[in-house]
Amino acid sequence: MKEIDTKKLINFSINGTPAQAKEGWTVLDTARNMGIHIPTLCHHEAVEPSGACRLCVVEARDGAWSKVVVSCMYPPYEGVEILTDSERVKNVRRWVLEMLLAQCPASREIKALAAEYGVKSTRFRIKNPEEQCMLCGLCVRVCAEVVGVQAISLGSRGVLKHVSTPYMVPNRACIACGSCVTVCPTGAMQARLDKVRGDVSQRTGHGFAH
Ligand code: SF4
Ligand code: FES
Structure with missing residues (x-):
């Protein structure tokens, strides 16, 4: 079995649980490795992340400040606290889902995902009621x-x-x-x-x- 060089591991936390990331891992990689669910749409392990959908947002806290970041592209660093399901995160995800409902209102998958977050309608303008594509690339x-x-x-x-x-x-x-x-x-x-x-x-x- 290959030895893991613990000196190269990044120590931080996810939802209050100690987390360790290997160099090059993102927050999403680490969360998945720990069995913590973060919803994604445009992410696939076989290709480079693009940050197109923003659904995978999480909150990063460091001392007095906190910001919402895209977990599929965000590299954790020593000591940062990540929250995957805070109120702030859920609000941003609902907003993202409203935008997606406007972009691709004919997608059953997006409607089902939005419903999971209690989003049943959108305040944004629907350009094409037949559209299914969210243009995630x-x-x-x-x-x-x-x-x-x-x-x-x-x-x-x-x-x-x-x-x-x-x-x-x-x-x-x-x-x-x-x-x-x-x-x-x-x-x-x-x-x-x-x-x-x-x-x-x-x-x-x-x-x-x-
Ligand atoms: S068809 Fe549209 S929604 Fe589907 S993968 Fe391509 S860009 Fe994304
Ligand atoms: S999964 Fe789409 S931006 Fe991260």
């Missing part, structure tokens, strides 16, 4: 970083931003592996997959699922 990152084919990207900017293929036509680079569908937290990618891969049975040459 997880599908794009998995396609590029894990599958290595870059078949999809987040196209356009601002209100026109959307997940698509280059030139919005089926992309032959897509190997129809379905990784994007598997990781999508809102169910949006399932409906988009055919637009990305096209009719796989009609393809020849490389880049094929079969």
Whole structure:
């Protein structure tokens, strides 16, 4: 068994319980290692964190100050106190969920998650009642970083931003592996997959699922 160099461990606390993080771990990594639940949407261990959804917020306290930080990107440091479920944290999560309800009101997954936090409606403007995508970019990152084919990207900017293929036509680079569908937290990618891969049975040459 490999020895852990305890001198390199970072000592802090999560919800009052002593916590130890290895160098390079985030608060989320440490919490998961301790079996402490922090909700996430845009996070996946296989890809670099992007901090897109903000649902994983926690409170970091150090002496007289405290601030809300994104746990999937926040590196703990010696002595910091982390609270994963304080009133302040729950308020920010409810606010994030209201924004997500406005961004992707057609997502059953987001509605169910919001309901868990008592959020049933949103004060924010709903642009498209049919929208399921929260624009977290997880599908794009998995396609590029894990599958290595870059078949999809987040196209356009601002209100026109959307997940698509280059030139919005089926992309032959897509190997129809379905990784994007598997990781999508809102169910949006399932409906988009055919637009990305096209009719796989009609393809020849490389880049094929079969
Ligand atoms: S399709 Fe899914 S994974 Fe991709 S950006 Fe939209 S919500 Fe995120
Ligand atoms: S899970 Fe941390 S910002 Fe989305």
